Amino acid sequence: MTELSEPQIAQFREQLIALRAQLAGEDAGAAEWRKPVELDQQSVGRLSRMDAMQQQAMADAEARRRQTDIARIDAALTRIEEGDYGWCLTCGEAIAPKRLAIDPMATRCISCAA
Structure with a gap:
């Protein structure tokens, strides 16, 4: 394997920043789904409320996944700044650059990841 070139690192940095902005935007847009479920049975039936609670749980899980990905992106950007990226x-x-192209947040080579 060879060291990444400066243009490659700059490209991965731009990709990471764009991905972070996309995830942050998705997280802000999904805030409505994570709101507490109304317990008023007069306005919402039991099955509708259960469906809303399931949607809320799924939205919470997606939010946790996005936050994990944002933390991985931040760690990758830190590695870029410190000269340890790649x-x-x-x-x-x-x-391998091909591995980073698939997952720019990767922290291990393919051998160690296996």
């Missing part, structure tokens, strides 16, 4: 955190070898 190197496996386990063995220290370079991570």
Whole structure:
């Protein structure tokens, strides 16, 4: 494996920043689904309320996934700033650019990830 070039690192940085902005936007847009479910049986039937609670649980799970991805993006951006981006955190070898193209937040080479 070879070290990433400066243009490659800049491209991954831009991709990470764009992905972070997209996830933050999705999180803001999904805030309505995470609101507490109304317990008034006069306005909403029991099955409708159960469906709303299920939607809320799914929205909460998606929000947790987005927050995890945002934390991974922030960690990748920190590695870029520190000059450690593209190197496996386990063995220290370079991570293949093709792997980073698929997952720019990857922290391990394919051997260590397996």
